[in-house]
Amino acid sequence: MLEVETVDRILRMRGAGLPVLSLYVRFDPADRRAFPSRVDEQLHEVRLLAKDSSMERDSRLSLRGDIERIEEAVQQERLHPQAVAFFSCSGRGVFEDVELPRSVRDRYVVDETAWVRPLVAVLDEYHRCRVVVIDRGRARFFELYQDEVVECAGRLRDRTLRKPDYAAGMREHTVHNKAELLAKRHYRAVAERLDEEARRHEFDIIAVGGHDHEIPEFLDHLPATVRERVAGTFSVHPREDDLGRIRRRAEQVVERYERAEEQRLVTETLERWSSGGLAVVGLAECLWAGATAAVNQLLVQDEVVLPGTVCDNDGYLAVEGDRCPVCRRELRRTPDVVDELVQAVIDEGGSVEHVAADTPLREHVTAATLRFRPPPHPAV
Numbered sequence: 056m057l058e059v060e061t062v063d064r065i066l067r068m069r070g071a072g073l074p075v076l077s078l079y080v081r082f083d084p085a086d087r088r089a090f091p092s093r094v095d096e097q098l099h100e101v102r103l104l105a106k107d108s109s110m111e112r113d114s115r116l117s118l119r120g121d122i123e124r125i126e127e128a129v130q131q132e133r134l135h136p137q138a139v140a141f142f143s144c145s146g147r148g149v150f151e152d153v154e155l156p157r158s159v160r161d162r163y164v165v166d167e168t169a170w171v172r173p174l175v176a177v178l179d180e181y182h183r184c185r186v187v188v189i190d191r192g193r194a195r196f197f198e199l200y201q202d203e204v205v206e207c208a209g210r211l212r213d214r215t216l217r218k219p220d221y222a223a224g225m226r227e228h229t230v231h232n233k234a235e236l237l238a239k240r241h242y243r244a245v246a247e248r249l250d251e252e253a254r255r256h257e258f259d260i261i262a263v264g265g266h267d268h269e270i271p272e273f274l275d276h277l278p279a280t281v282r283e284r285v286a287g288t289f290s291v292h293p294r295e296d297d298l299g300r301i302r303r304r305a306e307q308v309v310e311r312y313e314r315a316e317e318q319r320l321v322t323e324t325l326e327r328w329s330s331g332g333l334a335v336v337g338l339a340e341c342l343w344a345g346a347t348a349a350v351n352q353l354l355v356q357d358e359v360v361l362p363g364t365v366c367d368n369d370g371y372l373a374v375e376g377d378r379c380p381v382c383r384r385e386l387r388r389t390p391d392v393v394d395e396l397v398q399a400v401i402d403e404g405g406s407v408e409h410v411a412a413d414t415p416l417r418e419h420v421t422a423a424t425l426r427f428r429p430p431p432h433p434a435v
């Protein structure tokens with residue numbers, strides 16, 4: 056699992072005068088042996104750079120250290136990522152490698168800071184979910200992120216009223232009131248903790264598990280800013296010890312939430328488009344918007360692969376054609392122009408949402424909201 060702390064460390068990476076090498080390489084779980092040679096292909100150019108005498112000696116030495124460190128890391132066993140990103144500045148003693156759940160374009164960047172745009176774009180699509188399993192006296196907290204669940208430190212256990220209190224001779228309604236009071240105090244303590252975590256951006260959404268009849272009462276105690284992050288609830292015994300069961304239930308909540316969000320994004324984009332607003336629908340229009348850096352958010356039908364053409368000179372993208380209408384050079388054919396579009400949008404700082412839900416996007420393949428209206432298409 057990609058830890059939030061790791062991403063923070065990468066975002067803060069600085070060379071302070073030395074280069075930071077960022078390297079992204081696709082990983083095909085069905086062809087693991089191809090990975091080292093893909094990495095090597097990228098490193099080839101970095102090796103040339105490390106020999107370039109126009110670069111300062113310390114920088115060259117640091118780059119050489121980066122290359123060695125990555126060559127080592129390539130040998131590591133990997134489960135099933137779609138891509139691996141390496142960030143290294145050996146001269147400053149920093150190195151990170153992260154496995155990404157989506158594929159990215161192979162490439163490297165040498166700069167003062169880590170080049171994180173593809174990393175952030177991939178992670179944007181995954182919601183960090185805080186899972187709370189609660190009853191009237193206890194609460195446990197979990198983090199669910201990219202199919203993995205980890206229990207957070209600090210279970211809460213507040214006082215509840217137990218049988219001996221009856222023996223103490225309290226009248227029934229007094230007992231009831233006291234039990235209610237303790238439960239409320241407990242729910243408030245849990246709400247406060249979630250509120251603090253939300254302020255620290257420790258999660259995006261919340262899934263609440265417990266007895267069906269107790270959950271609504273707890274939800275009533277959440278402040279509005281926390282309440283609006285509750286993606287859903289699930290039924291589970293508050294003392295459930297099977298982490299796998301908690302994970303599956305919470306994953307269903309996240310899944311439903313994500314599909315609903317996709318539905319909403321598609322609906323909003325199509326509405327904006329049909330009312331003449333800043334949006335485009337359909338692959339051909341999105342390719343042109345992507346090639347002109349006009350895309351704000353791209354919606355892509357998940358797992359759709361379509362061939363097309365690319366101009367490596369100016370980034371022109373199209374479904375077909377032999378010659379670039381912008382620069383007249385020959386176009387490169389690609390088996391997946393949708394992916395080229397995704398990468399172009401990420402490169403230009405736009406966001407991408409893959410849509411798995413059943414929406415009208417199945418028919419359109421792509422749709423996008425725009426930052427500005429792209430110039431007229433040169434082929435038209």
Ligand SMILES: [Zn+2]
Pocket residue numbers: 366367368369370371379380381382383384
């Ligand atoms: Zn061109």
